[in-house]
Amino acid sequence: MTWLERLKTIEQSPVIAPRPIEDPKQLRLVGLTNKGLSLDEAKQVAQWLDLRTQGDDRILCYECHHLKGYVGLWRCGNWRKAGIAIREAGAGLGDMVNLFQRCNGFNQSIKEVEL
Secondary structure, eight states: OOHHHHHHHSOOOOOOOOOOOOOHHHHHHHHHHHTTOOHHHHHHHHHHHHHSOTTOOOBOGGGBTTEESOTTOOEETTHHHHTSOSSGGGOBOGGGGGSOBOOTTOOBOSOOOOO
């Protein structure tokens, strides 16, 4: 029996679709960890976002679709519109990702749900 014939005899395991996340806090944590934050860092950032007062229009870079890179080497993918650099090489964010700010280049990526 060739490997191809043997492969055809193997039963395929059913594909199990993940359950959709309905809890907004859990959804926010998933979004933050997908950006590269550890679970502890994601919980801290989520707490900052929860403490943001109603009507405060400032954002964190973690909420933006244009945030690129990984922990410690964050870059803005929309640096020109955001006005943070004059060329792409200067688009590093450093600790700016941890500051609430207003940004012209902001594009929401983490689904915000009123808690």
